[in-house]
Amino acid sequence: MDSLTVLAQRTVALIQDIPTPTLVLSLVIFAFVLSCSLYFALVLVAPVPRPPHRSEKAYLTILPDGNRSERKQLPCWLDTWRAHKELAQEKRGTPPGIEEAELFMSVVVPAFNEEERLGGMLEEAVGYLQSEYGNAHEGEKGIGKAKGWEIIIVSDGSTDSTVEKALEFARDHQLSQHPMPIPGPRSPNPTHSTHIPHGSIRVVVLEQNRGKGGAVTHGMRHVRGQYIVFADADGASRFEDLGKLVEGCKTVEDRLGRGVAIGSRAHLVGSEAVVKRSKLRNFLMHSFHLLLRLMTPPATAAVKDTQCGFKLFSRAALPYIIPYMHCEGWIFDVEMLMLAESANIAMVEVAIGWKEVMGSKLNVIWDSLGMAWGLAVLRASWALGVYKRA
Ligand SMILES: Nc1nc2c(ncn2[C@@H]2O[C@H](COP(=O)(O)OP(=O)(O)OP(=O)(O)O)[C@@H](O)[C@H]2O)c(=O)[nH]1
Numbered sequence: 215m216d217s218l219t220v221l222a223q224r225t226v227a228l229i230q231d232i233p234t235p236t237l238v239l240s241l242v243i244f245a246f247v248l249s250c251s252l253y254f255a256l257v258l259v260a261p262v263p264r265p266p267h268r269s270e271k272a273y274l275t276i277l278p279d280g281n282r283s284e285r286k287q288l289p290c291w292l293d294t295w296r297a298h299k300e301l302a303q304e305k306r307g308t309p310p311g312i313e314e315a316e317l318f319m320s321v322v323v324p325a326f327n328e329e330e331r332l333g334g335m336l337e338e339a340v341g342y343l344q345s346e347y348g349n350a351h352e353g354e355k356g357i358g359k360a361k362g363w364e365i366i367i368v369s370d371g372s373t374d375s376t377v378e379k380a381l382e383f384a385r386d387h388q389l390s391q392h393p394m395p396i397p398g399p400r401s402p403n404p405t406h407s408t409h410i411p412h413g414s415i416r417v418v419v420l421e422q423n424r425g426k427g428g429a430v431t432h433g434m435r436h437v438r439g440q441y442i443v444f445a446d447a448d449g450a451s452r453f454e455d456l457g458k459l460v461e462g463c464k465t466v467e468d469r470l471g472r473g474v475a476i477g478s479r480a481h482l483v484g485s486e487a488v489v490k491r492s493k494l495r496n497f498l499m500h501s502f503h504l505l506l507r508l509m510t511p512p513a514t515a516a517v518k519d520t521q522c523g524f525k526l527f528s529r530a531a532l533p534y535i536i537p538y539m540h541c542e543g544w545i546f547d548v549e550m551l552m553l554a555e556s557a558n559i560a561m562v563e564v565a566i567g568w569k570e571v572m573g574s575k576l577n578v579i580w581d582s583l584g585m586a587w588g589l590a591v592l593r594a595s596w597a598l599g600v601y602k603r604a
């Protein structure tokens with residue numbers, strides 16, 4: 215008989231000698247200690263977003279005379295909402311809604327070292343926004359607003375000239391009736407450009423890099439629109455499809471006006487653009503989808519393309535999502551969808567045009583591992599109540 219078998223036999227004999235109540239109690243204590251350790255380990259590893267620095271609650275824009283503005287205070291619906299919520303809790307009143315919109319469409323663009331790609335994306339965006347929504351009327355607020363737009367570019371600790379490029383774009387397009395058109399992914403040789411209203415582009419500068427999730431969430435705290443979309447700075451999504459997202463969102467909005475429309479590239483799987491990607495990237499994409507289906511609640515698991523950087527939210531949906539965001543990295547889209555689902559906000563997936571654009575900063579292997587880890591931590595934090603939701 216080898217020593218291992220002897221050891222096993224002795225252990226079994228030892229356990230058999232322990233009275234049953236003592237054994238059960240020991241198991242209960244063991245399970246309790248294990249759960250506590252897991253909980254505290256999770257509290258340690260689960261990301262907690264850092265509060266914004268003072269300078270990050272301000273924006274830069276181009277003044278009507280073409281000069282760059284001083285830092286101006288950003289309006290923040292979230293601060294007002296939180297103050298009202300605390301008051302309502304003290305008085306046991308009804309929880310607050312969100313303050314009224316000032317314009318129709320807010321576009322949040324996270325930008326990390328995007329001096330090369332940002333201009334082309336903005337050209338395409340302002341062309342559509344100005345022709346579709348036009349100028350906002352100063353001082354007018356209200357739920358029925360169908361005019362006006364803003365773009366909030368959140369430079370995510372960029373070390374290149376992203377901020378200067380964004381302000382240069384705003385200056386040219388505000389001052390000139392015929393600005394110099396900037397080539398983009400869909401129009402390499404553009405012939406016309408769009409004159410834009412003063413102050414429609416705001417640039418927010420994060421002092422340190424936070425990751426795409428942190429940048430998007432930060433921008434979305436300061437939006438004034440009735441609808442809010444976030445869009446990648448590379449211009450990969452066809453901006454004109456924004457109209458389809460708005461229509462899609464309207465069809466699912468509930469009586470509180472809450473809805474989410476998710477731009478989707480699922481219809482492109484099998485197309486040249488996706489097939490041309492490396493085998494490794496496509497393999498990791500499929501593995502990630504499998505993980506998502508296994509680990510997320512049903513409505514989120516049913517979304518075919520959770521990662522598309524083109525998602526639209528109605529204003530009324532924001533207080534159920536933005537205050538409860540934790541993920542700063544690539545997994546933040548999934549957190550947004552899970553929060554919407556947990557608040558019973560309907561989501562619709564809308565097929566959009568998309569083009570592979572050179573210059574992606576995604577590190578396929580490293581970022582995929584980060585996403586799998588982020589998803590595991592997110593799911594566990596929900597299960598054990600480490601993260602609060604609405
Ligand atoms: N890589 C990266 N992008 C960031 C970060 N913060 C904000 N972003 C922005 O996130 C958006 C998406 O980045 P991309 O590099 O195009 O990555 P992607 O669209 O997920 O991947 P592709 O499908 O390869 O284009 C861009 O607008 C980036 O500027 C960050 O810390 N790292």
Ligand SMILES: [Mg+2]
Nearest residue numbers: 446448450574
């Ligand atoms: Mg991209």
